[in-house]
Amino acid sequence: MTFRGALGAVKPIFVKYYGFSDAERHALHTLFRLSESHRVVYAPWTAASPEAPQVVLIEGDSWEAALALANPLHDSLKLAWVGAGAPAMAWRVFDSPVKWSALIEAMDEEFSPVTSTALSLDLDLAHDADLDVHFEGDDDTAPMALEGAVPAAARRVLVVDAGRDERLYLRAKLSSAGLHEVDEAASGAEALELLRGAAYQLVIVDLGLTDMDSWQLIKAVDGMRPRTAHLFVTASMQSWGQSARAWMSGAVYLKKPLDPEKLKILLQNI
Numbered sequence: 001m002t003f004r005g006a007l008g009a010v011k012p013i014f015v016k017y018y019g020f021s022d023a024e025r026h027a028l029h030t031l032f033r034l035s036e037s038h039r040v041v042y043a044p045w046t047a048a049s050p051e052a053p054q055v056v057l058i059e060g061d062s063w064e065a066a067l068a069l070a071n072p073l074h075d076s077l078k079l080a081w082v083g084a085g086a087p088a089m090a091w092r093v094f095d096s097p098v099k100w101s102a103l104i105e106a107m108d109e110e111f112s113p114v115t116s117t118a119l120s121l122d123l124d125l126a127h128d129a130d131l132d133v134h135f136e137g138d139d140d141t142a143p144m145a146l147e148g149a150v151p152a153a154a155r156r157v158l159v160v161d162a163g164r165d166e167r168l169y170l171r172a173k174l175s176s177a178g179l180h181e182v183d184e185a186a187s188g189a190e191a192l193e194l195l196r197g198a199a200y201q202l203v204i205v206d207l208g209l210t211d212m213d214s215w216q217l218i219k220a221v222d223g224m225r226p227r228t229a230h231l232f233v234t235a236s237m238q239s240w241g242q243s244a245r246a247w248m249s250g251a252v253y254l255k256k257p258l259d260p261e262k263l264k265i266l267l268q269n270i
Helices: 022-037 065-070 100-111 164-176 188-197 214-222 240-248 260-268
Strands: 003-005 008-010 013-018 042-044 055-059 078-082 092-094 157-160 182-185 202-206 230-235 252-255
Touching: 013 022, 013 065, 013 100, 022 042, 022 100, 022 240, 055 065, 078 100, 092 100, 100 240, 157 164, 157 188, 164 182, 164 260, 182 188, 188 202, 188 214, 202 214, 214 230, 230 240, 240 252, 252 260
Parallel strands: 013 042, 013 055, 055 078, 078 092, 157 182, 157 202, 202 230, 230 252
Antiparallel strands: 003 008
């Protein structure tokens, strides 16, 4: 089995996994599908797979964990463990609930054919796919709903964009959606300062920041869940890599100029 990736026909890295909820498995399979146009392709391993797995992913709290760990066929695989009680031979250990973006980053570091300090999903792919957001409730690329209640004090929005006109436009759209408490930041440094002092229900980050890598800020915002409930990423170009990376951060990716109707529907769900 091969997939057509950015560099032509690519053999997938098969991942065998144990445990996890249906929602978590759905998210994992979605990331596998997204990787089919990626430099490193991942696929779930089954008995019908043409090649052996290279990674075994185990949820430590699952009833299957002990059996999977004792299986001698897994001794030669890279063991990714989720949760407490990880064995000493574990290749990578992730907190539970797992952030799939962290797992993909770790596998990219191990299996990517190129060396890069950035996430390899953030590549300028020659045939970017449109990972547009749909609203019929059946879109695999839509970020999963966050668990836990959002504090009432977080009924605020932070808009981070170097462009003054873009910030004013978003402020107007937010106001029309009933979101009147809006803070603005023209740089990543300003945004980080505001994030230290307030909780936000929604943070909108543009990828065109000039003082820092916007993805560093996005990663910081993602780390504040559930204090920050919703995250939008805006960009002037449609990029498959950026879309996939935003999805893995639990964010909605929006291409500029923003579609007013789409933005309206998204804000109604905040």
